[in-house]
Amino acid sequence: MPYPKVDVDEWRLSVKGCVEEPLHLTYNDLLRLPQITQSVTLECAGNKRALRDPKTRGEQFLLGAISNAVWTGVPLQTILYLAGIRPEAQEIVFQGMDVGFRTDIPDLLSYSRSLPVTKAIHPDTLLALFMNYEPLPAKHGFPVRLVVPGWYAMGSVKWLRRILVIEHPFDGPYQSRDYVLYTRPDDYAHGVPITEIQVNSSIAYPTDQQTVRRGNQYVYGIAWSGSNNVTEIDISTDGGHIWQPADWIDSEQRYTWRRWSFHWKADLPGEYMIMSRASDESGAVQRQQALWNVKGYVNNSIHQVKVYVE
Amino acid sequence: MPYPKVDVDEWRLSVKGCVEEPLHLTYNDLLRLPQITQSVTLECAGNKRALRDPKTRGEQFLLGAISNAVWTGVPLQTILYLAGIRPEAQEIVFQGMDVGFRTDIPDLLSYSRSLPVTKAIHPDTLLALFMNYEPLPAKHGFPVRLVVPGWYAMGSVKWLRRILVIEHPFDGPYQSRDYVLYTRPDDYAHGVPITEIQVNSSIAYPTDQQTVRRGNQYVYGIAWSGSNNVTEIDISTDGGHIWQPADWIDSEQRYTWRRWSFHWKADLPGEYMIMSRASDESGAVQRQQALWNVKGYVNNSIHQVKVYVE
Structure with a gap:
């Protein structure tokens, strides 16, 4: 699949749901907000899967599903304060522009993940506009991606288009079926969601x-x-x-x-x-x-x- | 290690040894000779080594150590006819400009491989100047590489600088120690040199x-x-x-x-x-x-x- 291609003049980031003031931000709006810069290692939760013995299902990554870069962008908390999160808010959902089919769902689906409010308003959680001091390359999420420091990279949604504040836990398939530790075969009732990168x-x-x-x-x-x-x-x-x-x-x-x-x-x-x-x-x-x-x-x-x- | 970098104005291809007329060819000399074009798949002899069970020594290639391209260049036989191979000639040695150390030899060594005369004068064996209709990229052997169709890719020496016609079998380490099938552990006395790609x-x-x-x-x-x-x-x-x-x-x-x-x-x-x-x-x-x-x-x-x- 090709990476999403974006015309920045038409692109908008919407911030909706359980907020005082829904936002429709342009790329220039984001560029004008105060930026921070930090180095963050992003590791795929499936990194080194190919080294497992016995083998486990999924893409057989060896050592290479990890990278480090310097990210510059707007703290997510800035955007959330501008929109005004209501007290009932429980999670923030991030929807990307990358779409595809899954084997377990009939419809075309865009990649979506959520963060609890506490992680979303952490000062280090970033809407990144620049990677290594240049605008995000297309494959890394141009024009804007989330960077969630310390978490496995499934949380750092690329090609952002929509931020939705919700009053209940998000149960999209990339949240509830993938990126969950199921530690007993054939038991999908008891799982632990993946968050923090382990040493x-x-x-x-x-x-x-x-x-x-x-x-x-x-x-x-x-x-x-x-x-x-x-x-x-x-x-x-x-x-x-x-x-x-x-x-x-x-x-x-x-x-x-x-x-x-x-x-x-x-x-x-x-x-x-x-x-x-x-x-x-x-x-x-x-x-x-x-x-x-x-x-x-x-x-x-x-x-x-x-x-x-x- | 960086790829050899070549100034084509200074580069020469020497053809020496058991020949009537030693040659020192410039890049332009080669460009002016008649060219042929053919599609050739090059596969590393170690392709799929990582799929072996039990594991074997060497770089753990999966499926990717193979590629296909359209090569354009001067048939090697043209050069050998110009130089005039003497009847005593037994093998042709090709020396590249890529150098490095081995664990089993103290000196710095350039990559060298030989072909028997019959394979060298086969009309499909090529001194390639172009890959997919463009000058060879640096990493594929600019300015000139050998392309030995049908053989594993260790024979297709890149970054050529010297062709030496010899009267005896060549025993360089990339010929006699590497790229040889040793089918009994610890028995390096009986080996079969690798040549033709297997189905x-x-x-x-x-x-x-x-x-x-x-x-x-x-x-x-x-x-x-x-x-x-x-x-x-x-x-x-x-x-x-x-x-x-x-x-x-x-x-x-x-x-x-x-x-x-x-x-x-x-x-x-x-x-x-x-x-x-x-x-x-x-x-x-x-x-x-x-x-x-x-x-x-x-x-x-x-x-x-x-x-x-x-």
């Missing part, structure tokens, strides 16, 4: 099944968490028996991944299982096996790669 | 672990072989019990993949194992399990994806 790390080099030269090696990777800063990263080169701290390349920055490196004295030829394990300031630490769930979301298992030293 | 096919849609809607579905993919045309493509939707022919989207064209589609009446919800199996005009047919080898090359196992119908 995680990936080894970028060496890659799984790679052969490296004997001697001094450096292992590289990234570590991240949701709204908690990631504070520790430990590496094992012997399959999890001995753990040693790696060195941070980036300092702590909220909502933002941190690159790390680890000096590995790979003096003896052989097979090595290299593992990375991150912890965050809340005390959360990656486990050997992430929680199993039907759709394989939130895979924050300790990452491991098998490497051969020659 | 193969991939399912592009649906993807593994995808959920699709009940009713009429189309399965899409590609099938290919080396110097033999691919002639038949059969699909199973029940894990290999019943096979039915798919429909060709593309007609037969030598050295070129063919897209196919298969009308699948997915009327009943459930789990399906969809498989594709191609045959070529030599009678070769994909097997359930491709030949195991240490480095996991030439994975032409029948491709299978698990699909859920809802």
Whole structure:
């Protein structure tokens, strides 16, 4: 499917529902409002699904369904204060311009997700107009996308066209069927909605099944968490028996991944299982096996790669 | 590593060794020689390595290490006739401008591969100057690359700088250690060099672990072989019990993949194992399990994806 194409002169962002003053904002209206800038890592809830064993249903993402960018835009709270949320408001629904069919619903559907009011009015939740100091590229949601720092990226709705304030929980399929942790097979009655990014790390080099030269090696990777800063990263080169701290390349920055490196004295030829394990300031630490769930979301298992030293 | 960057005014292609008349050709020299154009699929010998079970060493390619393009350039035989190969010539070595380190050799090395004289003077073997009717992009080997139709892509040396005619077999590491089928663990004495692309096919849609809607579905993919045309493509939707022919989207064209589609009446919800199996005009047919080898090359196992119908 092509990305939604938008004529900014005709585009309007409507803010409706349980508000004092419905709004119809132009792109220029948004550009004229005060902007903030922050670095935010966006991770797909299905990142690393392909590493699950046994396999789980859904797109088989490896390590690449994550990225980091600097976002500039209008705090969502500014818009909500302009519209005036009524006290009965419970959730805010964000509707994108991207439409498609699902297997479980007959009609054409646009992508919609909600936020509780508390997260929506958090000062870091953003209507982003710029990505890395340039207008949003078409594929990243031009003209305006939501950026919900600390949450998995399903919440950061792209190509926004409508904000609806409602008095009840939103039950759209991308809220109630997808992006929910169902931890028992065939039991869709009890699920936990996905919100905060869980502490995680990936080894970028060496890659799984790679052969490296004997001697001094450096292992590289990234570590991240949701709204908690990631504070520790430990590496094992012997399959999890001995753990040693790696060195941070980036300092702590909220909502933002941190690159790390680890000096590995790979003096003896052989097979090595290299593992990375991150912890965050809340005390959360990656486990050997992430929680199993039907759709394989939130895979924050300790990452491991098998490497051969020659 | 960045791609080699070439100033075409200074670049020369030297043709030396066991020849009557060594050549130093400029880019303009090559442009002025008669050109031919042909469509050629290039597949990495490690394509689909990640689908091997058990895993094998090397980069974990999935389905994407294959592409097709229309190549225009000077038949290699033209150059070899101009230089005059001597009767003692046994192989032709092609040296690229891409350099790097290996784990098993201390020195910096440029990528080099050889062809036997018979394959080198085959009228379809090409010094390509254009890809899809435009000058080669930097990453595809500008200014000139070899295109060896029907062979795995390790033979199609990019960023050419030197052609050396030799009187003995070439034993560079990319010829004698890599791109060789070692079929017994730890036995590097008996190997079969990789040459011709083996008959193969991939399912592009649906993807593994995808959920699709009940009713009429189309399965899409590609099938290919080396110097033999691919002639038949059969699909199973029940894990290999019943096979039915798919429909060709593309007609037969030598050295070129063919897209196919298969009308699948997915009327009943459930789990399906969809498989594709191609045959070529030599009678070769994909097997359930491709030949195991240490480095996991030439994975032409029948491709299978698990699909859920809802």
